[in-house]
Amino acid sequence: xxxxxxxxxxxxxxxxxxxxxxxxxxxxxxxxxxxxxxxxxxxxxxxxxxxxxxxxxxxxxxxxxxxxxxxxxxxxxxxxxxxxxxxxxxxxxxxxxxxxxxxxxxxxxxxxxxxxxxxxxxxxxxxxxxxxxxxxxxxxxxxxxxxxxxxxxxxxxxxxxxxxxxxxxxxxxxxxxxxxxxxxxxxxxxxxxxxxxxxxxxxxxxxxxxxxxxxxxxxxxxxxxxxxxxxxxxxxxxxxxxxxxxxxxxxxxxxxxxxxxxxxxxxxxxxxxxxxxxxxxxxxxxxxxxxxxxxxxxxxxxxxxxxxxxxxxxxxxxxxxxxxxxxxxxxxxxxxxxxxx
Numbered sequence: 001x002x003x004x005x006x007x008x009x010x011x012x013x014x015x016x017x018x019x020x021x022x023x024x025x026x027x028x029x030x031x032x033x034x035x036x037x038x039x040x041x042x043x044x045x046x047x048x049x050x051x052x053x054x055x056x057x058x059x060x061x062x063x064x065x066x067x068x069x070x071x072x073x074x075x076x077x078x079x080x081x082x083x084x085x086x087x088x089x090x091x092x093x094x095x096x097x098x099x100x101x102x103x104x105x106x107x108x109x110x111x112x113x114x115x116x117x118x119x120x121x122x123x124x125x126x127x128x129x130x131x132x133x134x135x136x137x138x139x140x141x142x143x144x145x146x147x148x149x150x151x152x153x154x155x156x157x158x159x160x161x162x163x164x165x166x167x168x169x170x171x172x173x174x175x176x177x178x179x180x181x182x183x184x185x186x187x188x189x190x191x192x193x194x195x196x197x198x199x200x201x202x203x204x205x206x207x208x209x210x211x212x213x214x215x216x217x218x219x220x221x222x223x224x225x226x227x228x229x230x231x232x233x234x235x236x237x238x239x240x241x242x243x244x245x246x247x248x249x250x251x252x253x254x255x256x257x258x259x260x261x262x263x264x265x266x267x268x269x270x271x272x273x274x275x276x277x278x279x280x281x282x283x284x285x286x287x288x289x290x291x292x293x294x295x296x297x298x299x300x301x302x303x304x305x306x307x308x309x310x311x312x313x314x315x316x317x318x319x320x321x322x323x324x325x326x327x328x329x330x331x332x333x334x335x336x337x338x339x340x341x
Contacts, residue, residue, distance in 0.1 A: 026062040027069075028087045033058060036082040039164065040075050040095065041125065049075060049095070056082065063088050072096050077125065079103060079164030106159040109209060109284040112251055113152055116284065126168050134168030144176065150280040153202045154179040157286050182287075190294040194226065199280075201293050206281035207271075209289040210239030214313060218292035224301045224316065226293075233302070235271040243282040244269050257339050308333040 036056045040049060046067050050060045057063060066088040076098030082091060093099075105123050110116040113135055114128070121128035134140070135151055146154070154176050162171065183198050191201045208222050228235055242255045244265040263270070269278040299316075303323030307315040308330055315330075317323035 026059070027066055027089045029058075030085045031058050031062065031088045031091065032056055032082050032084055032086040035084050038080045038082055040077050040080065042077050044075065044077075046072070046074065053082070053091075063091060067092050070096070077165050100163050100165065102161045102163050104159050105162045107155070108157050109286050109289075110152075110155075111283045113148070114251075116152065116155060120171070124162065124171070125165050126171070131168045131171070134172050140172065147280065150199065152284050153199060153281050155284060156182050156290075157284060187290075187294055194294070194296075196293075200277055202285060202290060203277045203281045205285035205289040205293045206283045207235070207237045207239050207278075208292055209285040210242070210283055211237065212312075212314060215288050215292075217313060218289055219295060219297040220299065220301070220316065221304065221314065222289075222293045222296035223299050224304055226296050227300070227302055229276070231302075232275060234273075234275045235277070237271045240269050240271040240278055240282055241265070243278075257334060305330045 032053070034056050036053065038049070038052055046064060050064055053063065054060045070089075070092055072092055072095070075095035078095075078098055078100035080094055080099075081101035082094075103123075105120070107116065107119045110119060113132065117128040117131040117135065120126075120131055136148055141147060141151060144154075156175075156179060158178075160174070160178065162174070166174075188198065191198055194201070196204070204222065204225060207225065208218050211221050212218055225235055225237070238258045241258050241262050244267045245255050245258075245262055246253055247267065247269070248265065263272045266273075268274060269282065271278060300318045301316040303317040303320065303326075304314040305323065305327045307313045307326075309315075315326040317326055
């Protein structure tokens with residue numbers, strides 16, 4: 001009888017140990033088999049999340065079981081990095097508390113606010129419409145002395161750290177803060193030496209950005225435009241004419257060649273008609289273009305046109321006679337290629 005009792009107790013203990021081990025494994029054992037970036041929206045249920053992790057979990061049903069035991073009915077929206085070896089308990093706690101992993105958000109120069117909003121919407125939860133509405137909020141613009149066109153200047157192309165669920169308003173505020181940090185004492189002093197405000201530097205940088213894609217050439221182009229400004233000449237910058245044409249015809253209109261008739265477009269952005277800088281930037285400049293203006297090369301060039309002997313670059317000239325020779329070569333090349341627009 002004693003042996004039977006001992007065997008029965010041993011069996012009960014063994015069964016209890018097995019059940020306890022299984023429970024422990026469900027809760028604290030390794031559940032995630034591979035690293036996974038999980039996106040959770042407001043509309044996602046725990047069942048939806050289970051489907052998302054099925055290929056990365058030893059037992060997806062155990063995830064739901066643990067969530068039920070911890071009385072969790074839904075998860076907080078976010079971008080979560082689930083690491084290999086995490087337990088269901090860790091996953092559920094992460095989703096319950098909204099312990100997201102920040103990510104690197106990046107953007108390059110964008111022509112328009114609409115394109116910029118679309119670029120950001122592709123990386124965060126907010127859609128492009130809500131982002132646009134935030135950027136164009138009248139109170140925000142008025143408070144920061146901005147307009148629907150000039151606001152583009154506060155977005156400096158770079159890589160930034162954000163949470164996926166960042167609201168349009170918080171994104172906007174953080175970008176404005178980065179803009180203020182970007183304009184440090186050193187950059188402001190350089191702008192002052194050029195007798196330009198930071199807004200004017202960015203406006204000129206946007207023209208330089210559109211004029212050349214070659215980083216090495218940007219300080220030369222910037223120096224040329226500064227020479228024209230100092231002498232009171234019209235900038236006669238083709239990128240501003242292309243901007244005017246697109247404003248008139250639509251942003252998707254392709255302009256491969258500036259025509260004489262384009263120079264007559266009535267617009268404050270037409271730098272053939274009006275001297276000085278246009279009212280605002282014409283596109284979002286890279287940091288390289290902004291710094292090219294602040295560190296412009298000192299030279300005596302006053303003219304430039306596309307260099308047909310070195311495509312992608314410019315032929316610079318100090319005199320109108322030399323410029324006309326360069327321009328004739330360029331127009332002949334364009335005609336030969338039958339580029340009429």
